[in-house]
Amino acid sequence: MLIGMKKATLYALKEDRDAILLSLQKSGSIMLIPENEKVSLPGIEDVGTQIDKTKDALKFIDIHGKKSSLLEPRPNISYDAFLEESDDGEKLTEQVDTLATKISSLRNEAASMLAQVEALAPWIDLDIPLEELASTQTSVYFAGYLPELEKDDFLSDIKGLLAETIVLKEAPEGRAIVVFAHRTAAAQVKHFLKEHDFTDVVFPKRTGLAADIAKDLTNASKMKTSLADELEAEAKKVAQKKKEVELYYDQLAAREERLANGGTETQKTFFVQGWVRVDRTKEVEKAVKSVTAAYQLEFFEPAEGEIPPTEMENPAFIRPYESVIELYSRPKAGSIDPDFAMAPFHFIFFGMMLSDAGYGLVLTILLFIAMKLVKPQGFAGKLAMVIFFGSISTIIWGALFGGWFGLELHPLLFVPMKEPLKMLVLCFGLGAIHLVCGMLLKVYMLIKQGDWMGAICDQISWLIMFAGFLCMGLVPGSLGKNMAILGAAIIVIFGGRAKKSIFGKITGGLLALYNISGYLSDLLSYSRLFALGLATGVIAMVINTIAQMLIASGPLGIAVAVVFLVLGHFFNIVINVLGAFVHSSRLQYIEFFGKFYETGGRAFMPLAIRTKYMNITK
Amino acid sequence: MITLGTALAFGGAAIAAALAGVGSAMGVGIAGQAGSGVISEDPDKFGNVLVLQALPGTQGIYGLLIAFIIVLNIGVIDGNIKELSTFQGLALLFSGLPIGIGGLLSGIYQGKVAASGIYLCAKRPEETGKGIILTAMVETYAVLSLLISFIMVNGVKL
Numbered sequence: 001m002l003i004g005m006k007k008a009t010l011y012a013l014k015e016d017r018d019a020i021l022l023s024l025q026k027s028g029s030i031m032l033i034p035e036n037e038k039v040s041l042p043g044i045e046d047v048g049t050q051i052d053k054t055k056d057a058l059k060f061i062d063i064h065g066k067k068s069s070l071l072e073p074r075p076n077i078s079y080d081a082f083l084e085e086s087d088d089g090e091k092l093t094e095q096v097d098t099l100a101t102k103i104s105s106l107r108n109e110a111a112s113m114l115a116q117v118e119a120l121a122p123w124i125d126l127d128i129p130l131e132e133l134a135s136t137q138t139s140v141y142f143a144g145y146l147p148e149l150e151k152d153d154f155l156s157d158i159k160g161l162l163a164e165t166i167v168l169k170e171a172p173e174g175r176a177i178v179v180f181a182h183r184t185a186a187a188q189v190k191h192f193l194k195e196h197d198f199t200d201v202v203f204p205k206r207t208g209l210a211a212d213i214a215k216d217l218t219n220a221s222k223m224k225t226s227l228a229d230e231l232e233a234e235a236k237k238v239a240q241k242k243k244e245v246e247l248y249y250d251q252l253a254a255r256e257e258r259l260a261n262g263g264t265e266t267q268k269t270f271f272v273q274g275w276v277r278v279d280r281t282k283e284v285e286k287a288v289k290s291v292t293a294a295y296q297l298e299f300f301e302p303a304e305g306e307i308p309p310t311e312m313e314n315p316a317f318i319r320p321y322e323s324v325i326e327l328y329s330r331p332k333a334g335s336i337d338p339d340f341a342m343a344p345f346h347f348i349f350f351g352m353m354l355s356d357a358g359y360g361l362v363l364t365i366l367l368f369i370a371m372k373l374v375k376p377q378g379f380a381g382k383l384a385m386v387i388f389f390g391s392i393s394t395i396i397w398g399a400l401f402g403g404w405f406g407l408e409l410h411p412l413l414f415v416p417m418k419e420p421l422k423m424l425v426l427c428f429g430l431g432a433i434h435l436v437c438g439m440l441l442k443v444y445m446l447i448k449q450g451d452w453m454g455a456i457c458d459q460i461s462w463l464i465m466f467a468g469f470l471c472m473g474l475v476p477g478s479l480g481k482n483m484a485i486l487g488a489a490i491i492v493i494f495g496g497r498a499k500k501s502i503f504g505k506i507t508g509g510l511l512a513l514y515n516i517s518g519y520l521s522d523l524l525s526y527s528r529l530f531a532l533g534l535a536t537g538v539i540a541m542v543i544n545t546i547a548q549m550l551i552a553s554g555p556l557g558i559a560v561a562v563v564f565l566v567l568g569h570f571f572n573i574v575i576n577v578l579g580a581f582v583h584s585s586r587l588q589y590i591e592f593f594g595k596f597y598e599t600g601g602r603a604f605m606p607l608a609i610r611t612k613y614m615n616i617t618k
Numbered sequence: 619m620i621t622l623g624t625a626l627a628f629g630g631a632a633i634a635a636a637l638a639g640v641g642s643a644m645g646v647g648i649a650g651q652a653g654s655g656v657i658s659e660d661p662d663k664f665g666n667v668l669v670l671q672a673l674p675g676t677q678g679i680y681g682l683l684i685a686f687i688i689v690l691n692i693g694v695i696d697g698n699i700k701e702l703s704t705f706q707g708l709a710l711l712f713s714g715l716p717i718g719i720g721g722l723l724s725g726i727y728q729g730k731v732a733a734s735g736i737y738l739c740a741k742r743p744e745e746t747g748k749g750i751i752l753t754a755m756v757e758t759y760a761v762l763s764l765l766i767s768f769i770m771v772n773g774v775k776l
Contacts, residue, residue: 327747420772524762531761534768535676538683545686545695578669579676582754583761589751 002337004278005308005604010263010288012295014270017041019291021258021607026079027287028608030274031309032261041262047255050090054249057096061239064232073375074615075243082251082609082616089248092241099235106228113221116204120217122169122176123203123210131207133178140186142193143201145174150196157192161185173199246613254609261607275308275604308333310601318343320385328589330601338597341441342588345434349584350390352427353532355416356540357398358405359573363391377615387581394580401533405569406540416533423530431526432466434587435519438595439463445596457494458512461487462519488513522591528583536576543568623707624699627692630707630714631685634767637718638681638760641725645674648729649736656740663739666746670735673753674728677721680764684717687771700776713770720763728756 008030012020024030122145135141146154148170155165162182169176174197181189206213263272276284281299288295302308310330312322314337321343331337354360367388376384398404402411416423439459446455465487471480496508543565550561593599609616653667688710693700702710735749 327751420769525758527765528758528761531680531765531768534764535679535683538686539679542682542686545690575672575675575679578672582673582750583757586751586754590755 001313001340002331002333002335003311003313003604005275005302005311005333006278006281006299007273007302007306007308008276008281008284008297008299009271009273010295010297011269011271012288012292014265014268016292016294017262017270018258020288020295021262022083023287023291024284025254025258025607025609026083027283028606029280029283029287030276031604031606032263032272032274034261035264035272041259044256044259047252047259050093051249051252051256053097054089054093054245054252056100057093057245058242058249060096060100060235061242061245064235064239073373074377074611074613076615076617077247078617079609082247082254082614085251089244089251092238092245093248096235096238096245099231099238103228103231103235106224106231110221110224110228113217113224117214117217117221120204120210120214122171123201124214125168126166126178126210128178129208130203130210130213133203138183139180140183140189142179142181142189142198143203144177144193145171145199145201146177146193147174147197151175151177154192154196154198157196158189161188163189176201243613250609250611250614253612257607257610274607277311277604307602309604311604312337312339314339317389320382320389321346323379323382323386324585324588326379326382326603327585328593329599330603332598332600335598335601336441336445336596338441338588338593341437342592345430345437345592346386346584346588347389347393348430349529349587350387350580351393351395351397352430352529353580353583354390354394354536354576355397355401355533356403356405356536357395358403359536359540359569359576360391360394360396360398362569363573363577364388364395367391375615387577390577390580390584397533403537403540406537406544416530417537420530423533424527427526427529428523430529431523431587431591434526434592435522435595436463436466438592442596445598453494453497457490457497461490461494463487465491466519522594525591526587528587532576532579532583535579536572539572539576540569543572619701620699621701621703621707623702623704624692626704626707627688627702627710630711631688632714633711633718634681634688634714634721635685636681638684638721638725639678641722642675642678642681643725645677645725645727645729645732646671648726649674649732652733652736656736659740663743666739666743667736670732670739670746670749670753673732673750673757674725676757677717677725677728677760680717680760681721684714684764684767684771687768688714691771691774691776702776706774706776709774710771713767713774715767716763716770717760717767721760724756724760724763728753728760731756 010020133141133143151167155167158165158179162185164180166178167175168178179189179193203210204213206216208216261272263270265271276299285297288297310333312325312331313319314322318339321339324342324346325331325337325339351360354363367384371381371384371388375381400411400413402408402415408415414422439462443455443459446452446459465484468480468482468484468487471483473480491513492509494509495512496505496510499505499508547561547565547568550557550564649671653671656667657664689695692702692710732749732753735746735753738749739746
């Protein structure tokens with residue numbers, strides 16, 4: 001069911017604003033409408049930067065310390081404890097932030113030192129301290145790399161010149177060499193160097209022999225690395241307090257949301273508007289009243305052209321199926337919530353596609369345990385419940401079709417593999433009911449809007465025709481035929497009523513009748529119920545057959561067979577649950593919703609405390 | 619002795635399993651390449667990406683399914699291979715074609731849609747569900763191929 005919305009306007013004193021917003025957030029009943037300009041309150045930037053910092057800190061903790069386990073339930077915390085902000089979280093975040101910066105700068109320094117050591121490696125044999133490598137009054141020096149292939153040519157080229165060459169180790173850049181030349185020969189040496197693709201080297205600004213410098217740098221880098229290791233050990237200790245950082249993150253997120261919308265203000269007062277569920281207006285009033293008596297709060301029906309957000313509410317058995325709709329698109333405000341009509345079909349289709357009672361049992365038990373342990377919330381929780389219901393349906397269908405872990409056992413109905421035609425008739429029958437349901441919902445919507453013409457000509461006419469087809473098969477005589485002709489006649493005569501010209505009216509009517517191919521392909525689409533059930537059953541059979549062969553091969557084979565059976569059936573369950581969910585949803589989205597559903601609703605997201613890590617208990 | 623008919627039936631099973639398997643392999647491969655790129659940016663999306671990557675994998679399963687039913691029916695599994703007439707064999711060969719060809723092509727295209735679904739999940743993780751549904755649309759045709767292959771195999775009385 002869709003919940004009606006009222007628009008609320010609130011005037012109050014500016015000095016009460018923080019308290020009022022907090023109280024509203026606690027009650028979680030109003031969705032504030034952003035004003036055109038200057039919406040956020042001062043301080044939101046700081047909270048934003050703090051949130052980013054906390055996010056980084058949590059990432060750092062994830063890498064260095066505790067990885068959060070998927071199965072761990074969220075810790076519980078009471079409202080008051082949550083809202084009581086201590087600076088522990090902030091301090092911890094600061095601490096982690098400093099640690100992270102220190103560690104990364106130490107590691108960077110160590111790495112750059114090692115890079116220098118590597119660059120010095122070819123020069124280790126040089127017996128001149130680096131600071132003494134300099135040109136004098138009579139000589140000039142060149143130090144750098146010469147390509148290995150050019151080395152011999154270069155040496156022979158400068159043989160006659162007044163120059164001395166020291167050839168050192170080979171490096172990726174080439175052969176390291178130092179050339180000392182007399183000033184008179186400098187120009188020529190330089191020319192030859194250039195000719196042989198010589199590149200200059202830039203030494204680190206340090207004094208001493210290259211070998212000593214390299215040793216010093218290596219030691220220093222080792223020191224920095226071990227210091228970083230120590231800090232990381234410390235980080236591991238801090239990571240134990242991850243929960244506090246997470247709490248801090250949730251508190252910050254709640255504060256950011258509270259600050260995001262401050263409404264319009266005058267010197268002394270402020271004004272906000274928002275959407276409130278029809279049945280929650282009292283809560284909003286109470287929340288404001290608990291802070292101050294100086295306020296004015298009014299509720300209005302939405303004005304013409306205003307589109308309120310969409311909120312669905314359904315009984316507990318149907319509520320999980322809201323997740324299937326959230327995956328698609330919310331219904332437009334004022335249209336209908338299809339959950340109640342969709343849920344039973346989703347339930348039936350899911351079970352038919354999995355259709356193995358053994359798998360259904362395993363899945364039911366596993367999901368039951370998992371939900372008890374993790375207690376998934378929100379969307380994930382709803383989704384888990386949909387699959388849980390589906391697995392119960394799987395047990396039922398599995399028993400009807402006699403499928404137990406791929407073995408055939410007392411089918412209560414019939415075995416689809418042996419009687420495929422019967423199974424197809426069942427699929428198409430269920431499909432026809434599904435489609436007719438969708439069309440009836442459209443009829444209901446059209447009549448509610450007062451469009452009787454549309455209801456009769458575009459929907460009921462088709463239903464008459466389909467009923468006629470059904471009668472032609474079941475009831476002897478011409479009743480069915482006449483009904484089908486009546487339906488078709490209505491479609492052809494009124495199908496083009498929106499067109500202006502006579503010609504348009506005629507072709508429009510005929511084209512409308514052509515839609516029958518659409519209905520046919522919709523119906524054929526339900527054959528997937530059979531095909532996916534077949535996939536589960538036959539793959540289970542394949543697994544069993546291979547296991548049988550393994551068992552026949554001896555005692556070792558039996559052990560392997562057991563492992564193979566467990567893994568194989570588990571894989572089959574996983575892949576087919578995915579298929580069953582996706583395809584039973586698809587049958588809703590394309591075939592069912594296509595008949596009547598109006599999308600385009602916005603989610604109702606009230607100002608509330610939304611947490612990522614904590615579980616708030618009232 | 620293996621007759622020409624029996625050999626042709628083997629061909630049907632081979633076409634079903636091999637072509638559909640290749641289609642799935644290519645589809646899962648295409649999606650997997652896109653997936654690694656997204657995971658390199660955000661490892662937390664692994665779950666969503668894996669679901670999308672797994673979707674084009676079903677064609678291979680469907681192909682295997684038809685191949686298995688064919689070899690089961692001609693008695694390969696229990697060791698008493700039946701002697702099929704040439705026409706029976708041909709019929710089984712043709713039965714393998716729909717899921718073979720349908721699985722091959724739908725697997726590749728489903729992989730492409732899955733890859734774009736993975737990019738969608740990278741940009742707007744909250745819309746992953748829609749990417750999954752779009753990907754599943756392609757699978758419809760593999761399902762239809764599977765169905766007709768099955769009905770054909772089932773119709774060959776040995």
